[in-house]
Amino acid sequence: MTREELVKAYFKKDAFVEGMGAEVVELNANRAIVRAKITPAHYNANGCAQGGMLYTLADFAFALHANYLHPATVTQMGSISYLKAAYTDEVTATATEKARSGHNTVSEVVLRDKAENVVCICTFNGFVKDVDPSEFEKKL
Amino acid sequence: MTREELVKAYFKKDAFVEGMGAEVVELNANRAIVRAKITPAHYNANGCAQGGMLYTLADFAFALHANYLHPATVTQMGSISYLKAAYTDEVTATATEKARSGHNTVSEVVLRDKAENVVCICTFNGFVKDVDPSEFEKKL
Amino acid sequence: MTREELVKAYFKKDAFVEGMGAEVVELNANRAIVRAKITPAHYNANGCAQGGMLYTLADFAFALHANYLHPATVTQMGSISYLKAAYTDEVTATATEKARSGHNTVSEVVLRDKAENVVCICTFNGFVKDVDPSEFEKKL
Amino acid sequence: MTREELVKAYFKKDAFVEGMGAEVVELNANRAIVRAKITPAHYNANGCAQGGMLYTLADFAFALHANYLHPATVTQMGSISYLKAAYTDEVTATATEKARSGHNTVSEVVLRDKAENVVCICTFNGFVKDVDPSEFEKKL
Numbered sequence: 001m002t003r004e005e006l007v008k009a010y011f012k013k014d015a016f017v018e019g020m021g022a023e024v025v026e027l028n029a030n031r032a033i034v035r036a037k038i039t040p041a042h043y044n045a046n047g048c049a050q051g052g053m054l055y056t057l058a059d060f061a062f063a064l065h066a067n068y069l070h071p072a073t074v075t076q077m078g079s080i081s082y083l084k085a086a087y088t089d090e091v092t093a094t095a096t097e098k099a100r101s102g103h104n105t106v107s108e109v110v111l112r113d114k115a116e117n118v119v120c121i122c123t124f125n126g127f128v129k130d131v132d133p134s135e136f137e138k139k140l
Numbered sequence: 141m142t143r144e145e146l147v148k149a150y151f152k153k154d155a156f157v158e159g160m161g162a163e164v165v166e167l168n169a170n171r172a173i174v175r176a177k178i179t180p181a182h183y184n185a186n187g188c189a190q191g192g193m194l195y196t197l198a199d200f201a202f203a204l205h206a207n208y209l210h211p212a213t214v215t216q217m218g219s220i221s222y223l224k225a226a227y228t229d230e231v232t233a234t235a236t237e238k239a240r241s242g243h244n245t246v247s248e249v250v251l252r253d254k255a256e257n258v259v260c261i262c263t264f265n266g267f268v269k270d271v272d273p274s275e276f277e278k279k280l
Numbered sequence: 281m282t283r284e285e286l287v288k289a290y291f292k293k294d295a296f297v298e299g300m301g302a303e304v305v306e307l308n309a310n311r312a313i314v315r316a317k318i319t320p321a322h323y324n325a326n327g328c329a330q331g332g333m334l335y336t337l338a339d340f341a342f343a344l345h346a347n348y349l350h351p352a353t354v355t356q357m358g359s360i361s362y363l364k365a366a367y368t369d370e371v372t373a374t375a376t377e378k379a380r381s382g383h384n385t386v387s388e389v390v391l392r393d394k395a396e397n398v399v400c401i402c403t404f405n406g407f408v409k410d411v412d413p414s415e416f417e418k419k420l
Numbered sequence: 421m422t423r424e425e426l427v428k429a430y431f432k433k434d435a436f437v438e439g440m441g442a443e444v445v446e447l448n449a450n451r452a453i454v455r456a457k458i459t460p461a462h463y464n465a466n467g468c469a470q471g472g473m474l475y476t477l478a479d480f481a482f483a484l485h486a487n488y489l490h491p492a493t494v495t496q497m498g499s500i501s502y503l504k505a506a507y508t509d510e511v512t513a514t515a516t517e518k519a520r521s522g523h524n525t526v527s528e529v530v531l532r533d534k535a536e537n538v539v540c541i542c543t544f545n546g547f548v549k550d551v552d553p554s555e556f557e558k559k560l
Contacts, residue, residue: 052196336472359499
């Protein structure tokens with residue numbers, strides 16, 4: 001398995017994300033892009049994509065990208081700024097690493113609606129455990 | 141309807157939270173407490189409560205409390221620190237307001253597993269629109 | 281030296297905080313309180329306490345408290361929400377630990393003006409190195 | 421006065437930043453870059469650039485850039501992740517806007533040491549008041 005396949009297979013086991021529905025559009029050393037269809041099941045009380053749902057999508061993009069770059073990375077901190085209500089039927093999340101130093105990695109994740117408007121900006125801090133990528137394989 | 145009933149009825153319309161499963165344990169001027177059963181559907185790839193799921197529960201506790209205190213409040217920023225993996229079958233989130241000034245409110249939300257260990261600490265910043273509570277009623 | 285004296289002596293060596301001016305009001309297992317006089321040298325372009333100055337005071341309160349509890353703790357992340365402009369001649373910062381688990385500690389710091397209004401709310405994440413308190417002594 | 425001159429003249433009145441020492445290297449619609457010499461007066465107890473000092477420099481870069489783009493913007497939230505101790509005699513902070521929507525703007529600020537290592541990554545959330553740039557002129 002390539003590293004991309006390995007990381008995707010491992011995160012396919014994330015039941016909460018699977019239940020929500022999200023597909024991996026791109027995963028490589030530059031970035032991860034994931035996409036979710038927004039249906040009524042994803043709405044908040046105002047009828048647009050719910051805040052926790054958006055965070056979950058962002059966290060998923062970060063997890064894929066960070067674990068692709070540095071197996072294995074666990075999220076230590078996540079933060080999300082809401083800029084625009086997501087009245088849309090599709091949201092993408094793009095994760096890019098900003099810096100890594102020792103056990104710490106920091107990534108930015110940008111969420112956009114179908115019209116490419118930025119709906120949220122997130123920052124994630126991960127703790128890098130530095131294990132061999134084969135560790136993912138054992139867990140599959 | 142009391143204010144508590146009104147806010148609970150309004151957020152009952154949050155489809156994503158309903159799908160995840162969360163019950164309101166307490167809602168008053170001091171705090172909001174919500175609780176979620178953790179089942180395999182809530183697991184991440186490691187078999188414990190998924191990070192976005194935990195954030196969603198925290199955001200729900202904040203939304204209830206902030207809107208109880210100040211109708212209507214929308215989340216501007218949320219941040220979450222993960223302290224301990226949530227290998228547990230129940231998580232509670234307790235929201236308490238730390239300060240409010242003008243259109244801004246800041247709350248802390250603490251997530252605990254069934255054994256009362258703190259699993260996450262969150263901070264939420266809300267923008268207070270200052271509408272009449274009856275606005276919620278119109279949306280029911 | 282008591283632990284309080286040791287931590288205070290160590291942080292007395294922080295030249296930037298010393299230059300800004302801050303005194304330790306209280307330091308124990310429950311909390312740290314520090315206080316700064318606000319003079320024109322601390323003003324931003326609007327004539328009130330500058331945002332970075334307020335953050336620095338908060339970070340100082342956190343550093344004292346975290347290192348009192350867990351020698352040695354280094355700041356990994358700090359965040360600050362500004363609630364009210366600090367037109368005042370004195371600001372206090374009160375740090376209290378919210379949770380600690382393994383190498384991670386999370387504290388809240390509240391900044392208040394002389395009239396006891398909350399001006400800022402901060403969260404700090406520290407990495408605990410778990411060294412013997414005598415390490416501080418060697419550095420004095 | 422050009423917009424650049426106006427914003428620089430206004431922030432020249434920030435006494436705390438002036439006392440710390442910071443020069444504006446670049447200020448335009450794309451970004452703001454500021455630079456500070458690191459002297460013993462900027463050290464923490466460990467002999468490197470103090471965490472609050474670094475935050476202050478980042479906040480200054482954000483304030484310049486956001487107010488250049490959107491007069492007048494006030495900081496609502498700032499967060500800083502420390503990646504590497506800044507044992508260096510010069511630090512730069514580069515602010516770039518990530519998104520703006522309505523009254524909200526979000527910028528990233530990256531701090532680098534003299535060897536171009538990333539030392540900190542920051543996110544700032546500003547509230548845009550949308551005033552005429554001439555308002556700055558009145559305050560000079």
